[in-house]
Amino acid sequence: MLSENVIEKLRILTESAKYDVSCSSSGTVRKGKPGMVGNTVGGVGICHSFADDGRCISLLKIMLTNYCMYDCAYCINRRSNDIRRATLAVHELEEIVMEFYRRNYIEGLFLSSGVVRNPDYTMERLTAIVRDLRTVHRFNGYIHLKAIPGASQELLNEAGRYADRMSVNIEIPKEESLKALAPEKDHRSVFQPMHLIQQGVLENKEDRGKLRNVPRFVPAGQSTQMIVGATADTDRDILTMSSSLYAEPTMRRVYYSGYVSVNTYDQRLPVLKQPPLVRENRLYQADWLLRFYGFNVQEIVDDRHEQLDLDIDPKLAWALRHPEYFPVDINTAAYEQILRVPGIGTRSAALIVSSRRFGRVTSAHLRKMGVVMKKAKYFITCRELNAGYNDRIMGVNEIPAAVLRQRLLSPAVQKQLAAEQQGTLDLGIE
Amino acid sequence: MLIYLFDNTFDGLLTAVFDAFFRHDEPGQLLTGGDALPLFADEVHEVKTDENKAGRVWAGLEKRLRENELRMITISWLSEDKNLNWPLFRYVCKVFHAPQDEACRIVQNFADEDVLTVTRIAEKVTHEAHRMLQFVRFQKAKDGTYLGVVSPDYNVLPLATDHFRDRFGDQPWLLYDAGRRYGFYYDTRSLHRIVFDGDENFDLRDGSLQGDMLAEDEMLFQNLWRTYFKAICIKERINPKKQAGDMPRRYWRYMTEMQKKPGSV
């Protein structure tokens, strides 16, 4: 039976864990097993709720303890902060996970911890919990476990047998910026555990090829996160790092976390009224272009465009820089080319390619398939494109890019720009 | 124009298809008893639902379509949406008009209005079925049964039970549709469709069980969950619009974390 003070501990340890944005339960399909509780559904996972900040709640995201011997400037839990500290007893945490899971509150657990005593000691306590969950509580749901930098290979190897996903956060893309804010860390301390986990996965694959019944090792791969806006690092620095991480076979997701000014007293950090939410959103869009749209990172950011355009999405920005690529003929172009048209997503691109085998696809069809014609019409040709419009549509090659860009700004941005010109903008809002 | 009238059942719709082929009809509309007949209805054929005829049409579909598309048809039907009837009728007719080996190709043509409508409605139903997996909240009763009450727009419980069986195979649960007033009870071995003889022993408006029927620690875990829900929010990022977009308000009243209960903090 849990005591009432566990409510207070849960609150403290949740507030300490919430700045880690990853919460997804994606990447593993595992059916229920007799004698066990739970399964995992794969795909993008299941979000069980959405907090008042609109973020998905899929896993119980919590720290085992928020005591920490390190002093990373951007972190709420740094040792020099005077905050309430707590540690959950192992049985308390395990019971909460199981009871939450059985009520369909969560998909599983995302467990991290401040570093106490030393990395191995900390990692060992985390490992003991996931081992218990699997072997004593027979928990077959999702587990995401933080790897503590500096922990031994043996511990990581054991933890990986029970976890679906493991992660180590890079936090800051450029090493010199990281060292300035977290003197006890460097890139090596992050990349080494990443590397060890990857090695574990690859070796496990080989073993499973030879012997059946070898349990899977970190089947949902790794993820990591970078903080956005705590340092001067550019979008180019960030996305270049993401792109090289995605080249690794076990890296599934890179998360971007708009910096929330938690430690305003620290002179090394900017004081932001608001986390940079628009920038964070643009980075996610660029990340999608890398993963699902066949873009490479130099197409999105380069010497002349080190920061993403905040007013338009990165795909539209790319299209406006490359009028020579257009117009794309909807009825003949390859899937990959159609994907590059602003206003057409992966879903509508697939519908187009599937449907045009039966006859020519018209602009009326496109609209019904969910294409955003307001954008797409400047970049495509298809039968009767001009039907339904009063004036003939001029394409991207006939309108100067700057004019078209202006025309395609969202109404909200247009309003904001107008307000800015009048000098009346309230900078507090997005 | 020739009007077909049917009883708004799935078998009825399939029988209508059977009749149209058997009688070489080309009806201009498929209506149900409750619909108003158009003024220009000069001829009405009343479809008499016939399990046997319906079965033959279904068997024909099974020959022509793949598993996925068959499933899409049954899923679309769970929408209970009257706007589905006519497009679905025409969709099925088209499948039979096409040469047999062409049939599974024509249903890929999303430029066809009927294909697109049926697909879209099926997608909406599938989407809401997924929302059950997301938003159902179970309360533990004294006898160990986990009760989850919902009130979905579409009749989606049948699409959710497999998931909960697989996930919670070792616990008895009751998943209940408060709007349609029926549910599925799983006793850790098999699944039973149930309706209550009299009133349900929980509140249909928010699904809550009475205090004395709850398991001893149920309120503690509800409070822990509400505490977690509040604590995980970053207040600098408050975004009620996104929250309501991803988790529509109509589901909130059955969700533990959105309910105000004494003792919550």
Ligand code: SF4
């Ligand atoms: S090691 Fe982790 S918990 Fe500790 S201060 Fe650094 S970021 Fe925070």
